[in-house]
Structures are given as C-alpha cells and as structure tokens.
Amino acid sequence: MAPAMFCFIKQHHWENRKVIPFQTHGRWPGHTIEDIKQLCQGAMFQYERAIQFDSQGGNRLITKPEEIDDWITLLMSL
Template structure:
C-alpha cells in the first residue's frame, strides 16, 4: 500500500514532527503544504489573524502539490489546531484536491483545546474512507513538548 503524508505546520513544527515520525514508521512519501503568502508578524499577531481567517472560513492560496494523489492508496493529513478547527491552508487543500475512494487518516496537533477539528476535517474529505483519526497534544503555551 502506498502512503502519502500531507501536513501543514506553522509555529513550532509540531505537526511536522509527527508527520516525519509517521513517514519513518510507514516508509511513506511526504509533502508539506505551504501557503503562497507567508504569515508575518509575532506569534500572537498570527493567532489573531488566524482567528479572523477561521471565522471567515478563509482559504489561502497554497502551492500546488508536487505529488500526485492518484498514485497513492492511503493519504494521511495532519494539521495544527487553529481556533478549534483545522489551519486555513488545510481547508484549502481539502477543497482543492479530491481524496475520493482513498483511505484517509487524519491527525491534529493541539495545545489542549482540540475543538471539533477532526469532525471538520472528515466532513471535507468527501467520498474518502476516513480511518483512525487522532489528536496529539503538545504544550499548552503553544510549545513543542508532547504531554
């Protein structure tokens, strides 16, 4: 079974860390989702910008994927939690690409307030077979230690 891991990471690379561990464990391919425009400013400023974006269900432009989803049977999608849901870049990913008929595993990293992220992600994975979703908690101050 060929597996592709797609993830977004912003602050400490927490989501990236989990994605890389999965890559090692599963011998999977991996690709980071990147916004066309980088977030600027302090962590707190991005937290505030993120709040507005989540409220508006804003979908930032993301760089095109280099990997072809059609080449994979199983897709793992990882997101940091932004205001109790997925990061906006992952909302864009799920709306721009189809994961229909794929086995999909979802994971989120969070700082103690996991919200409704996994439910929201699953809703956007139209036609996919969603398995084994998982939340992984890191530091409550947005840091990089798992609890």
C-alpha cells in the same frame, strides 16, 4: 484547521481514498478532525489521531511519544 489545509482539502477529490485525519493541539482540540471528515466527502477514514502539546505554547508533548511512534509504525506498514 489552518487555512492552507482547508484550501488543500477543498482543491482535491477524496471519493474512495483512504484518509488518516490528524491534528496537533495544545489542549483544546476543537472539531478539526470532524471538519476534515466533513470536507473529505466520500473518503474512507482510518487511524485518526490527535497529538497534544502542553497548553503553554511550548514544544512539550503531552501525548506519549511511544504512542506516536506506534501510530507512525502502523501507518508505515499500510
């Protein structure tokens, strides 16, 4: 994950908090979601999501925009 995210997570307490891990990636997601879960000790994780862009460094979405819209709608209803 980006260093800014790493620092943010390390500077806060996550026990009993709801955390929705997500990442964007360009085809090689690696282990960012798992890293978030490891760092947010004691949190409850829900609705994790990876959003894929194309692998050319462009802004073309591979993940269907409707899927992302549905996910956001779900999160807004929590």
